[in-house]
Amino acid sequence: MKLKNLNKRIGRLVARIAKDTKKVAKLRLKLAAPKAGKKKRGQPKKKVSGNKKPVAAPKKKKRRLTPEARAKLAARMKERWAAKRAASGNPAAANAAADSSSGAVPA
DSSP: OOHHHHHHHHHHHHHHHHHHHHHHHHHHHHHHGGGTTOOOOSOOOOOOOTTOOOOOOOOOOOOOOOHHHHHHHHHHHHHHHHHHHHHHTOHHHHHHHHHHHHTOOOO
């Protein structure tokens, strides 16, 4: 290796080490500084005055389907599926869908 190239490499290494040394010193200062006034993360503690107990919010009621609405929804879904099968071009599936939607019992 040429002397000129070797000097360049040594110069770059020295510069990098000096830069890293400054970074390390900065990080050490940051690490030491906040210890005195460090705040805890998370939820703040709740203050309870007197003998009052915290009141929980009332639960939301679930929305439920009536049996009539459930049957209506099922019928519409079956119609939609039958139409989808008929549109796909499969005649056997379309016939089976028509039989099931009409309420006929297969033999």
